Amino acid sequence: MIVETGHFALILALALAIVQAIIPLWGSLSRDATLMRAAPTIALAQFVMVAIAYGALTWAYVTSDFSLVNVFENSHSLKPLIYKISGVWGNHEGSMLLWVLILVLFGALVALSARNMPDDLSASVLSVQAWISGAFLLFILLTSNPFARVGMPPIEGRDLNPILQDPGLAIHPPMLYLGYVGFSMTFSFAAAALINGRIDAVWARYVRPWALLAWLFLTLGIAMGSYWAYYTLGWGGFWFWDPVENASLMPWLAGTALLHCTAVMEKRDALKIWTIFLAILAFSLSLLGTFLVRSGVLTSVHAFASDPQRGVFILGILTLFIGGSLTLFAIRAPMLKQGALFAPVSREGALVLNNLLLTTACATVFVGTLYPLALEALTGAKISVGPPFFNYTFVPLFIPIFFAMPVGQLLAWKRGDLLGAAQRLTLVALAGLLAALIFYAMQGGPALSAAMGGVAIFVILGSFFDIASRIASGSSGGAMVARAMGMPRSAWGTAFAHAGVGVTLLGLAATGWGVEKIASMRSGDSVELGQWQVTLDKVAPRPGPNYRETVAHMTIRSGGAVVAQIEPSRRFFNSRRMTTSQAGLLNVSLGQIYVVISDQETEEPLDTRLYWKPFVSLIWLGPLMMAIGGALSLTDRRMRLGIAQRAKRRRGPEPKPLAAE
Amino acid sequence: MTRKSRRLVLISSALAVLAFAAGLVLFALRDTIVFFYTPSDIDAKHVAPGTRLRLGGLVKEGSVVKAEGKAITFAVRDANGEIRVSYTGLLPDLFREGQGVVAEGVFEGKGQFRADSVLAKHDETYMPRDLAESLKKQGLWQHNQPGAPEARGK
Numbered sequence: 127m128i129v130e131t132g133h134f135a136l137i138l139a140l141a142l143a144i145v146q147a148i149i150p151l152w153g154s155l156s157r158d159a160t161l162m163r164a165a166p167t168i169a170l171a172q173f174v175m176v177a178i179a180y181g182a183l184t185w186a187y188v189t190s191d192f193s194l195v196n197v198f199e200n201s202h203s204l205k206p207l208i209y210k211i212s213g214v215w216g217n218h219e220g221s222m223l224l225w226v227l228i229l230v231l232f233g234a235l236v237a238l239s240a241r242n243m244p245d246d247l248s249a250s251v252l253s254v255q256a257w258i259s260g261a262f263l264l265f266i267l268l269t270s271n272p273f274a275r276v277g278m279p280p281i282e283g284r285d286l287n288p289i290l291q292d293p294g295l296a297i298h299p300p301m302l303y304l305g306y307v308g309f310s311m312t313f314s315f316a317a318a319a320l321i322n323g324r325i326d327a328v329w330a331r332y333v334r335p336w337a338l339l340a341w342l343f344l345t346l347g348i349a350m351g352s353y354w355a356y357y358t359l360g361w362g363g364f365w366f367w368d369p370v371e372n373a374s375l376m377p378w379l380a381g382t383a384l385l386h387c388t389a390v391m392e393k394r395d396a397l398k399i400w401t402i403f404l405a406i407l408a409f410s411l412s413l414l415g416t417f418l419v420r421s422g423v424l425t426s427v428h429a430f431a432s433d434p435q436r437g438v439f440i441l442g443i444l445t446l447f448i449g450g451s452l453t454l455f456a457i458r459a460p461m462l463k464q465g466a467l468f469a470p471v472s473r474e475g476a477l478v479l480n481n482l483l484l485t486t487a488c489a490t491v492f493v494g495t496l497y498p499l500a501l502e503a504l505t506g507a508k509i510s511v512g513p514p515f516f517n518y519t520f521v522p523l524f525i526p527i528f529f530a531m532p533v534g535q536l537l538a539w540k541r542g543d544l545l546g547a548a549q550r551l552t553l554v555a556l557a558g559l560l561a562a563l564i565f566y567a568m569q570g571g572p573a574l575s576a577a578m579g580g581v582a583i584f585v586i587l588g589s590f591f592d593i594a595s596r597i598a599s600g601s602s603g604g605a606m607v608a609r610a611m612g613m614p615r616s617a618w619g620t621a622f623a624h625a626g627v628g629v630t631l632l633g634l635a636a637t638g639w640g641v642e643k644i645a646s647m648r649s650g651d652s653v654e655l656g657q658w659q660v661t662l663d664k665v666a667p668r669p670g671p672n673y674r675e676t677v678a679h680m681t682i683r684s685g686g687a688v689v690a691q692i693e694p695s696r697r698f699f700n701s702r703r704m705t706t707s708q709a710g711l712l713n714v715s716l717g718q719i720y721v722v723i724s725d726q727e728t729e730e731p732l733d734t735r736l737y738w739k740p741f742v743s744l745i746w747l748g749p750l751m752m753a754i755g756g757a758l759s760l761t762d763r764r765m766r767l768g769i770a771q772r773a774k775r776r777r778g779p780e781p782k783p784l785a786a787e
Numbered sequence: 788m789t790r791k792s793r794r795l796v797l798i799s800s801a802l803a804v805l806a807f808a809a810g811l812v813l814f815a816l817r818d819t820i821v822f823f824y825t826p827s828d829i830d831a832k833h834v835a836p837g838t839r840l841r842l843g844g845l846v847k848e849g850s851v852v853k854a855e856g857k858a859i860t861f862a863v864r865d866a867n868g869e870i871r872v873s874y875t876g877l878l879p880d881l882f883r884e885g886q887g888v889v890a891e892g893v894f895e896g897k898g899q900f901r902a903d904s905v906l907a908k909h910d911e912t913y914m915p916r917d918l919a920e921s922l923k924k925q926g927l928w929q930h931n932q933p934g935a936p937e938a939r940g941k
Contacts, residue, residue, distance in 0.1 A: 486804050507822065515816070
């Protein structure tokens with residue numbers, strides 16, 4: 127009964143979406159206030175309906191209702207509760223439902239803040255949102271119904287793919303979807319602006335928080351996905367330039383460009399057409415990512431089921447929204463008024479450079495991801511475009527960004543002084559150079575790592591340089607604290623986010639200083655791993671809730687003293703007859719010791735892969751810092767005008783640090 | 788600066804970056820892409836020794852030899868051909884005789900291949916699509932073999 131209620135609620139949600147897609151838009155075009163004001167209420171109702179449907183599916187999972195095809199195929203009564211709840215989105219149907227749930231959640235948030243917006247803007251935005259949610263609800267109901275029943279309910283389910291039975295499943299997909307779908311907001315705002323023909327600094331102020339929010343979650347989602355792949359796939363790699371990863375990187379790059387571009391538009395009312403274009407682009411790339419990942423065009427752990435019908439449907443949605451918005455863009459964009467003027471050397475100029483490099487880098491990723499697909503479709507030749515391609519194309523385009531970032535922050539709006547900015551940064555540049563020399567002296571190793579480390583230090587220090595110099599100009603300690611407190615949150619946000627890029631770069635540089643060993647170990651054997659000694663104590667079986675586990679108990683020593691125990695293991699899942707590898711991980715300051723054991727019939731000797739990865743955690747701490755920076759900026763905006771109410775001018779709570787790992 | 792000359796600076800710098808990127812892409816596409824072949828493709832297309840490629844096929848039964856250290860050799864076969872692969876390192880999970888495998892490395896001529904990576908499969912039902920298609924074409928596809936996406940059920 128609950129399941130049928132969920133199914134029915136989903137159909138009602140579609141009906142509401144259709145109403146919401148038409149009525150407010152009509153109202154906004156015919157200037158009918160009553161019709162326009164209907165939008166927020168319908169949007170909220172739509173959210174409630176989808177939430178009921180989602181709740182019903184979750185209930186079916188938690189109670190292991192195997193009369194649902196979806197639950198039967200992807201769940202097991204012995205599965206731990208956390209995977210029953212997160213397993214809802216560990217399959218195609220459920221993940222699409224989560225996609226729509228987040229979409230209508232954003233719609234509901236707009237509806238709640240609609241009072242602070244002009245009526246025609248909120249009506250058009252919600253209307254465009256409803257077009258998107260309607261299309262995806264239709265997709266779910268027609269091709270991927272999660273509520274389909276089985277004729278003869280089986281006693282036991284087939285269990286969730288063991289590789290997905292990991293805490294990462296609870297965090298990575300929702301974060302990523304909040305990011306992907308978050309860009310639907312900027313898209314809706316862009317489309318609404320084109321429909322209403324009004325695009326100005328005020329519009330940019332409404333869009334910016336959404337762009338920030340989406341970007342923040344996408345950053346965390348990508349980082350979390352990377353960390354998950356790092357510890358499950360057993361290669362110690364964290365980024366493979368896999369098409370699925372690229373699919374999430376492309377909207378991130380476009381979104382990052384958009385974020386910087388809205389800053390220009392908000393402050394200076396310039397770059398309007400470009401901002402609108404980026405807003406459309408970011409969401410188009412999100413849709414493309416959904417298509418690539420969900421259609422079965424690519425084979426990966428993310429492609430749950432390949433059903434050509436679904437691929438065609440998503441392709442249709444993709445064509446409709448990208449084509450439609452670009453057509454609207456082509457008709458309306460020439461009517462937009464030219465923005466304010468600025469000199470090539472200025473803050474605006476620096477941000478234009480940022481946009482140019484980011485979008486071009488995004489284009490190279492696009493080519494590298496889609497070229498093999500296009501080539502195969504056209505000529506039948508099968509090729510793989512791997513890391514070397516991206517090292518030759520993406521990396522050279524990204525390097526100038528590291529150097530330009532600190533300089534751009536020091537340029538004034540309208541007309542900047544490049545020489546002055548460079549002079550002010552001399553000390554920071556020297557510090558970076560010094561750091562590179564120190565890294566080289568301490569670690570030896572590849573010169574490239576030392577150079578990258580130096581650039582990273584330059585970026586980190588350069589990000590805080592402006593704030594630091596403004597604080598340092600205070601006369602006394604108290605005055606300095608007052609200055610630091612008085613600095614706008616967004617300034618701190620920028621500094622943190624930029625420094626996060628440097629932190630990630632430092633983590634990447636440090637990969638050159640790592641140690642990798644492959645060893646055949648018997649109980650009692652030791653392996654030297656950099657400054658550590660790893661000893662295999664014993665190999666023993668251990669039972670788990672829905673798997674059996676072979677655990678290698680290992681002791682890590684440094685100069686004879688025991689540092690810690692680690693337990694890399696292999697898990698065998700009987701329900702799907704497959705094995706997964708659990709890496710043994712030990713955090714030592716910012717580095718990690720990483721051990722995996724291989725799958726084998728005989729117990730000993732045990733084939734083992736051991737890594738010492740200094741500073742590797744920085745790779746994921748960087749995105750965390752970027753997200754914290756984004757959150758800081760967001761709280762600033764909220765106080766000034768933002769998404770919630772502006773009437774009460776009290777200090778909001780400090781942004782909670784968002785867990786990424 | 789007039790509006791016109793500013794726009795000129797903007798457009799020309801944009802074009803410069805784009806041209807640079809296009810150059811990089813073309814260069815990289817010529818040098819870094821890797822073709823996917825099965826053993827019989829290598830014979831049929833007369834692949835020159837020293838070419839980097841991805842080799843896909845089935846691991847021939849009884850062909851896996853573990854030598855001293857981490858050196859391993861095995862044969863990859865399809866319906867009409869066989870290539871001997873040498874590889875140093877740990878084999879990925881689910882590497883089994885008689886099952887699908889994709890190795891990336893250098894073709895050394897005379898049926899020899901030196902792999903620097905052997906593709907890790909995400910799970911037992913995952914088989915690289917290229918490989919699955921080639922096997923299907925050659926009639927080596929067994930419906931119930933782990934690796935058949937269909938085996939996953941609907």
